[in-house]
Amino acid sequence: MKVKIILFISFTITLFGCKNDLVINAPYKDIAIIYSFLDQNEPVQFIRIEKLYQNNATTNTTEGAQIADSLYFDTLVVKLINIVSRDTFYCYRVDSIPKDKGFFSSAKNTLYATKIPQNNNADEVYQLHITNPKDNKTFISKTSLVKDAAIDNRKIVINLVTPNHTFAFRFTPGRNAALYDLIVRFQYKEMIKSDTNNFEIKNVDYFVAKSAAISGSLEKSTIVSREYMNYLRGKIVEDNTKVRRSLAIIYQAYGGSAEFASLLDLSKPNLSVVQKNPEYSNVSNAIGIFSSRNFVELKMETDPTNLLLIESNLPNFHP
Known part of the structure; x- marks a missing residue:
């Protein structure tokens, strides 16, 4: 996956690339990785939701990474809520968009999608609300929608x-x-x-x-x-x-929104020999970023x- 951080490139890479975090031989626990960048000028909004890859004792890392089903949740209820207007937009599952090839399996690429109305004059805040019916765990975040320059x-x-x-x-x-x-x-x-x-x-x-x-x-x-x-x-x-x-x-x-500015700020090189930059995430109970962009x-x-x-x-x- 490309690491050069330029706004219009990085949004696309995050959604459609092959990057998955890697934890080797850790106790198994479903950890969600969530990325989404809303754009009011796009006809469809996409949300990428995957599992943090975790190796197990019976499968080596290379073999496990090629099992596509191990990277996705079976069933999720995903919705966007306009906090200002109180409108709710349920997302549907999309499996038809090709995934870039990489270390992890590209045989499957599950995204969630929905449409939201465009209103450049409104000051809108959207909440991402995801529920896993299997354990009733929820993942929540919110972002202010970036309007047209x-x-x-x-x-x-x-x-x-x-x-x-x-x-x-x-x-x-x-x-x-x-x-x-x-x-x-x-x-x-x-x-x-x-x-x-x-x-x-x-x-x-x-x-x-x-x-x-x-x-x-x-x-x-x-x-x-x-x-x-x-x-x-x-x-x-x-x-x-x-x-x-x-x-x-x-x-x-x-x-780009304030959340993306925070992500970039934490991505800057840390010249200290003792400190490590914290990983940025603004999604509760998960790892990832829910933000907004505009073109x-x-x-x-x-x-x-x-x-x-x-x-x-x-x-x-x-x-």
Whole structure:
């Protein structure tokens, strides 16, 4: 499983990856591992619930890890409760999403899913409530739903003549967001030179900020024009069998909640020789994180001469 912590990547990895904690030859006890990141802009919300893997005396670690049923609870009652509106949304079991291959069995991938209404104007808090009917044990957590950021739609001007020229990324953070990844996406069309009807839409993502904490009601970051162009040159290599055409510059903002900010903070290297960072969990009677994220993007207004400038500095681009 990838360990690089970037907001929009890490949420996906947590839900659909193969990571399971490992306890070797410990007394058996069902311990739940729970991960979920709500996103009001997603049509379906997913919750990953697994058992902490525990080896036993009759099965070695490698053999036991390949028994898919040992990683999941037989029956669970899973629901999301909107604490503000008091609406309850029961989750259904999903077994159709492929699981990344790894040390643990990928033959089965059980998730729980449900739909929640979108209301960007409401300040919403959701509680995750899970019950295991087998022993009546409950696992509970709650998170404030991160709302949409508002990206400022100003015309982008790129200037390669002035040495330190910059263009801005301005946005108003969404309610309940604690940190952001900010991305400037360059989108282009790449065609086969001998058959321009055969093409692919490609993107180059430039990170303006990674896991940046919110400091005010209006956030502004700047991008140096020359640095941005050099980055694009490094990512788009010359290929004389292709013809390319620029399409758009898109600003993207990935927001994370306070719980995710706490997780990142505890994930930072501990330079002490005696202390160990505690593992973060905000789920009662279980291990894991129940949190919220939000993704918005905006196609920016770009002067046509700027797109021509970009194309003239990149290989195999033609108007």
